[in-house]
Amino acid sequence: MKDVLADIERLRARGEKIAIATVVASRRSAPRPVGSKLVVSESGEIFGSVSGGCVESDVYQNAQEVIASGEAKLVSYGFSDDQAWSVGLPCGGEIDIFIEPLEPEART
Amino acid sequence: MSVQRRIEQAVRGGERAAVLTVIGGDVAAAGTRVGAKLFVLEGGGEVLGDGPRSLVALAEALIRREKNHVIEHEGLNVFVEIVAPPPRIAVFGAVDTAESLCAMAKQLGWRTIVADARARFATHERLPSADEIIVAWPEEALAQIKPDHQTAIVVLSHDEKFDLPAIIGALGTDCFYIGALGSRKNQEKRRVRLLEAGIAEEQLSRICGPCGLDLGADSQPETALSILAEAVAIRAGRDGGRLQGSKGRIHVGVE
Numbered sequence: 001m002k003d004v005l006a007d008i009e010r011l012r013a014r015g016e017k018i019a020i021a022t023v024v025a026s027r028r029s030a031p032r033p034v035g036s037k038l039v040v041s042e043s044g045e046i047f048g049s050v051s052g053g054c055v056e057s058d059v060y061q062n063a064q065e066v067i068a069s070g071e072a073k074l075v076s077y078g079f080s081d082d083q084a085w086s087v088g089l090p091c092g093g094e095i096d097i098f099i100e101p102l103e104p105e106a107r108t
Numbered sequence: 109m110s111v112q113r114r115i116e117q118a119v120r121g122g123e124r125a126a127v128l129t130v131i132g133g134d135v136a137a138a139g140t141r142v143g144a145k146l147f148v149l150e151g152g153g154e155v156l157g158d159g160p161r162s163l164v165a166l167a168e169a170l171i172r173r174e175k176n177h178v179i180e181h182e183g184l185n186v187f188v189e190i191v192a193p194p195p196r197i198a199v200f201g202a203v204d205t206a207e208s209l210c211a212m213a214k215q216l217g218w219r220t221i222v223a224d225a226r227a228r229f230a231t232h233e234r235l236p237s238a239d240e241i242i243v244a245w246p247e248e249a250l251a252q253i254k255p256d257h258q259t260a261i262v263v264l265s266h267d268e269k270f271d272l273p274a275i276i277g278a279l280g281t282d283c284f285y286i287g288a289l290g291s292r293k294n295q296e297k298r299r300v301r302l303l304e305a306g307i308a309e310e311q312l313s314r315i316c317g318p319c320g321l322d323l324g325a326d327s328q329p330e331t332a333l334s335i336l337a338e339a340v341a342i343r344a345g346r347d348g349g350r351l352q353g354s355k356g357r358i359h360v361g362v363e
């Protein structure tokens with residue numbers, strides 16, 4: 001959270017909708033520790049990281065869906081996953097990423 | 109205040125807390141939703157959010173364990189995220205290795221403290237990387253620092269009248285690392301002194317002395333690297349050997 005705190009605050013100050021993606025589990029090998037975060041804004045900005053760059057663009061797409069729908073979701077990446085042919089981790093690990101919306105707050 | 113705002117406040121303020129988020133499982137049966145969240149401050153004095161309240165009872169043990177992971181709870185998958193201040197390193201002895209240690213520890217994101225009774229040495233000019241400088245004798249400095257299970261203590265002064273009380277004081281705390289610089293000959297002398305001072309034999313095994321991994325360190329930064337490498341390994345419950353040929357997981361957080 002600490003790494004992306006300033007980014008969240010800046011985006012919130014602009015009144016943007018945000019999704020936060022968090023690595024909640026990793027198996028076998030993992031490029032980033034559990035708890036690592038990626039912040040995506042409605043306007044398309046990306047801060048932080050959840051892998052060594054292997055899955056960020058797919059997470060970004062999912063995050064945009066989460067922003068649009070307002071519904072949180074869990075996505076998994078890795079060799080054993082169906083998506084492995086398109087989006088995978090070259091290190092052979094598996095990661096689960098939880099993506100949740102952060103609604104803009106009413107201005108006071 | 110929203111849960112997210114409270115989390116941010118806790119991160120900024122160096123508070124300890126658990127953030128528990130429902131990420132899956134039978135949410136309908138549990139009467140909750142995916143994304144439901146609970147913020148529990150250490151001590152349980154403050155609980156915020158729409159997550160299942162039955163999680164509150166687990167929070168204290170989870171905070172103590174300080175590990176981000178998914179748990180199963182009443183048919184739910186719950187992501188446990190711990191908010192905690194960074195580890196601290198308290199260096200006793202405002203010698204040049206102290207500055208190297210602080211500079212490198214800051215790279216790790218740790219908070220750095222140097223204590224020395226000699227005001228002439230314990231200055232910000234000599235120790236620009238120290239977040240905090242305490243000019244005091246070890247007992248008093250330790251009382252100010254209040255080392256906890258996320259504090260490493262390194263004793264560098266080479267002077268018994270500083271080192272001994274610092275080590276004895278450190279042994280009375282929960283700190284995760286006690287490192288003491290010094291030759292093997294001095295380690296043995298110190299051992300005898302500590303036993304004379306009434307420290308139990310089994311307590312002495314907590315002291316890493318001579319501290320550091322066997323890197324062949326020569327310069328001050330290399331010595332600092334060696335000491336910090338040992339402290340990082342001990343904090344992670346690792347031996348600090350080479351990854352090549354080791355059988356365990358590379359990253360400590362990986363299942």
